[in-house]
Amino acid sequence: MPGWTSWPGAAPTGSSGTSRLPARTEVRAAALDLGVRAATACVAATGGRAVQYGNTAGRLAREALFHLIQAQTEQLREATAEVTLRGI
Numbered sequence: 001m002p003g004w005t006s007w008p009g010a011a012p013t014g015s016s017g018t019s020r021l022p023a024r025t026e027v028r029a030a031a032l033d034l035g036v037r038a039a040t041a042c043v044a045a046t047g048g049r050a051v052q053y054g055n056t057a058g059r060l061a062r063e064a065l066f067h068l069i070q071a072q073t074e075q076l077r078e079a080t081a082e083v084t085l086r087g088i
Contacts (some may be wrong), residue, residue, distance in 0.1 A: 022075075029079035032068055036084075039064035 044048040046057035067079040068080065 007078045025075050028076060029083045032080050033083045035064040035067060
C-alpha cells in the first residue's frame with residue numbers, strides 16, 4: 001500500500017528539493033472542502049438539535065469552518081474558493 005509520500009505534492013521533487021506547492025495546495029483545499037461538506041451532512045441529518053450547545057454535529061461544523069481560516073495562505077484561500085465554487 002502506498003504511503004502518504006506517494007500522494008501528489010507530498011514529497012519534494014527534483015534535486016533542488018523544491019516541493020510541488022500547487023499540487024499540495026490543491027489537495028489541502030479539497031480536504032478542507034470535504035470537511036465542510038461532511039460537517040454539513042452531519043448538521044442536516046441532526047436537524048435543529050445541531051444548534052444546541054454541546055451537540056456533536058454543531059461542534060464538527062464549527063471546527064470545519066475554523067479550519068477554513070486557520071493558517072491559510074493566499075494561495076490556499078484562492079484554491080479553497082475555487083474548489084468550493086466549482087459546482088455552482
